Amino acid sequence: MFEKLYSPVEKLKLAAFNNLFVKREDLIDPYISGNKWRKLKYILAKAEAEHKNHLITFGGAYSNHLVATAAAASRSGLKSTAFVRGEKVTNEMLLLCKLFGMDLIFTERESYKDKFALFEKHFKFDVNAYFIDEGGASTEAVTGCSEIVDELTDVYDHIFCAAGTGTTAAGLLDGIVKNNLKTKLHVIPVLKNGNFIKAEIVKYVPNTENLILHTDYHFGGYAKTTPELFKFIKDFTANTGLLIDPVYTAKMFYAVFDLQRNKTIKSDDKILAIHTGGLLGIFGMKDKF
Structure with a gap:
């Protein structure tokens, strides 16, 4: 890809x-636009090297990073899930995420601040889960x-x-x-x-x-x-x-x-x-x- x-x-x-x-x-x-392509290139390579097939990431309701991750996952035969900051909404960006097969977990803002805690709470026992920070920072x-x-x-x-x-x-x-x-x-x-x-x-x-x-x-x-x-x-x-x-x-x-x-x-x-x-x-x- x-x-x-x-x-x-x-x-x-x-x-x-x-x-x-x-x-x-x-x-x-x-969809995997600009710096999002650059960021995900080696993130996905590392996930593959670690035999992880479920990408878990974070972003706001209009996050380009979420769309990019969803698109990259679907093209690579991977699952993807995103914690979405704030109340449950519907918009063009999240529609694209869903079409690319991404599961969305809407998260109130206080809980969202501790991303590792969210990851542990929901995916601690998922051996295939791979943590990707907000915006792909890594x-x-x-x-x-x-x-x-x-x-x-x-x-x-x-x-x-x-x-x-x-x-x-x-x-x-x-x-x-x-x-x-x-x-x-x-x-x-x-x-x-x-x-x-x-x-x-x-x-x-x-x-x-x-x-x-x-x-x-x-x-x-x-x-x-x-x-x-x-x-x-x-x-x-x-x-x-x-x-x-x-x-x-x-x-x-x-x-x-x-x-x-x-x-x-x-x-x-x-x-x-x-x-x-x-x-x-x-x-x-x-x-x-």
């Missing part, structure tokens, strides 16, 4: 930038995401990515460090008070010399938005033909534009933005467009 990869680098033609490129991770797969996921940098044929002054757990960012930083690049990695946390992301990255990659964290582009917090962000999405997509989502990639691209306006980065600098996919998240905010 993870043998074929299509993730080209494309140049965006925008008046404000001479050298803005995007790595189209969103084109890898419609050493295996970092290894998969580091290959994004390994694939690059050009060198960039700056690489930008959005961050929820920091796993993708850790992988990108690992790729930069191991390839001895001088590239600066700009990480855009999509949550309020996103400084914790650095500590999460350091768990995997202690060398943060090339890391720059921008914590002012969360637009209110995780899955929070503003009219300004929605206007940016509509203008950006109309001008580039590139779809972006309100939760992750829109906030990252907004940061790129704002930092260029503020002269933090120069218009002539060679910039690579990582499009991490997750476009199904648009459905969670369809009424706002």
Whole structure:
């Protein structure tokens, strides 16, 4: 399942930038999209090596990770179960999960905080059960995401990515460090008070010399938005033909534009933005467009 990869680098033609490129991770797969493909690649390999055939994971009701895990499991002949944070709901994302054969366990928010306890309570005696953390956070996921940098044929002054757990960012930083690049990695946390992301990255990659964290582009917090962000999405997509989502990639691209306006980065600098996919998240905010 993870043998074929299509993730080209494309140049965006925008008046404000001479050298803005995007790595189209969103084109890898419609359901195992972008960084989710990268994260699951070695997670599934480890599950297979341990002879586990039941993937157990966690996420919110609009989680791209849940859809990706469900799709990956079905294509690999595996079972999958997800603990879904919050009250029982029905939406487009969870419909896809069910169609891919995933069982859903809706979990009240307080219990959801202790994921290992949930796993132990429900699957302690299931010898085939394999724990996958929320968002796929793991050493295996970092290894998969580091290959994004390994694939690059050009060198960039700056690489930008959005961050929820920091796993993708850790992988990108690992790729930069191991390839001895001088590239600066700009990480855009999509949550309020996103400084914790650095500590999460350091768990995997202690060398943060090339890391720059921008914590002012969360637009209110995780899955929070503003009219300004929605206007940016509509203008950006109309001008580039590139779809972006309100939760992750829109906030990252907004940061790129704002930092260029503020002269933090120069218009002539060679910039690579990582499009991490997750476009199904648009459905969670369809009424706002």
